[in-house]
Amino acid sequence: MRILSENAQRELDNRLPDTLTSRQFEVLNRLYFVGDQTASELAAAFDVSAPSMSQMITRLRLEGVIETSRKSDDARAKLVRITEYGKGILESTVQSLMSGFEPVEEALGNTRLQHLLQELESVHGALSGAASKTTGKDADAEP
Numbered sequence: 379m380r381i382l383s384e385n386a387q388r389e390l391d392n393r394l395p396d397t398l399t400s401r402q403f404e405v406l407n408r409l410y411f412v413g414d415q416t417a418s419e420l421a422a423a424f425d426v427s428a429p430s431m432s433q434m435i436t437r438l439r440l441e442g443v444i445e446t447s448r449k450s451d452d453a454r455a456k457l458v459r460i461t462e463y464g465k466g467i468l469e470s471t472v473q474s475l476m477s478g479f480e481p482v483e484e485a486l487g488n489t490r491l492q493h494l495l496q497e498l499e500s501v502h503g504a505l506s507g508a509a510s511k512t513t514g515k516d517a518d519a520e521p
Contacts, residue, residue: 389475389478405420408423408424442463
């Protein structure tokens, strides 16, 4: 598992724009799939302090990949959303990552690769469930 994780991390790092870190990409990914979030929701989702998330939000906003606004029901809270520019970066990075699977698909064949990916999802789910039991976190929560 460690080897898979390290290879995946290296591939992501190689395909990201120089202005984004993999952790910042994860925040973009969450905003893309989950939707708008408050800074405190993002901090909790990524298990980081509010000041650390605030710094990341500031950097991402300066890059133009997210925007912030005041939450309508709580003027103290900032609502964070991905911009169209951020969506473009996310989508092009994912497309680039998918092209990295082509040699694997050629070597294994599509059916075998799909089966392997399903098995890896099962392993991930089992490990997430085990981790949530030891930390008290929800196994279905987005990382």
